[in-house]
Every structure is written in C-alpha cells, then in structure tokens.
Amino acid sequence: MISDQIKKLRLEKHFTQKQVASAIHVKVSTYSGYESGYRTPDIEKLTALADFFETSVDELLQHDYPGKEVIEKYNQIDAHGKKLTNCILDLEYERCSKPEITYCKARMASRSKDGKPVRTEYIPTEQAKEFMNLESTDEDL
16 A cells, blocks of 8 residues: 555654655645545655655556455466456356346236236336337336
8 A cells, every 4th residue: 555655764864754844835744644545645745755765656656456355366366266256257247247127016917717817927127118119217117
C-alpha cells in the first residue's frame, strides 16, 4: 500500500512526519493519515511525495493496486492450477456478463374437466412476452 511505501521511505531517509508534511504543504495530521491509510493523497500530493523522496509516482504506487494479492498467488501456482483458475474465471465472467433474467407466472393452456388450469409454471418474462406477442411490462403479466 502507498501508506507503507511512504512510511518506509520516510524512515529510511530519517525524516519526521512534520518535515515531510511541511515539504508537501499539508498539515501533519493529513500526512499522518496518508501513512496510516486513513487518507489517500491526490495526484498533486503523490507527485510532491515522489519529488520529495526522489522517486517516481509509479514507484510509490507499485505496491498499491487492487488484486495484488490475487495476482501474487496466481503467479505461484503451477500450470494445472492456472488452467483451473482460468476456467473458473471464464465461467464467472460469462455468468456475470449475462443480463439478469426475470420470471413470471404462466398458466398452461390445457385445463382439467372442471375448467381449472392443469399446471402453473414460472417462465422467463421475455419468453412469455414473445409467446403472447405482448409489449407489456413485467407487472402486466
């Protein structure tokens, strides 16, 4: 995380939080929030921090990105594990990419001798609309 990076750099270079805060023009409490992870510096402050610590913004951020832990674990599994992981990711991506299907109650056309429907089923709303050739909303069905 960036908080760990800036704290590490500050301690390596023997600066106090007050010195760094003053150099990047923020309050000590704001800089303290950066180091503790309660606050995140904006791009302007990231640039100022990189300049102050004589490094790049990229270097400050290299340890702070979403999914880092997952990527590190993935890189350590063997080819079989990677194949299984990729398969699961593909299936989950496909599942999440599909539009959500809504269902409605539909009575079948056949009736018993006393005139009651033989069975009731839940079918996809879009399928029911097509079957009934309707342009109605879900509530109309």
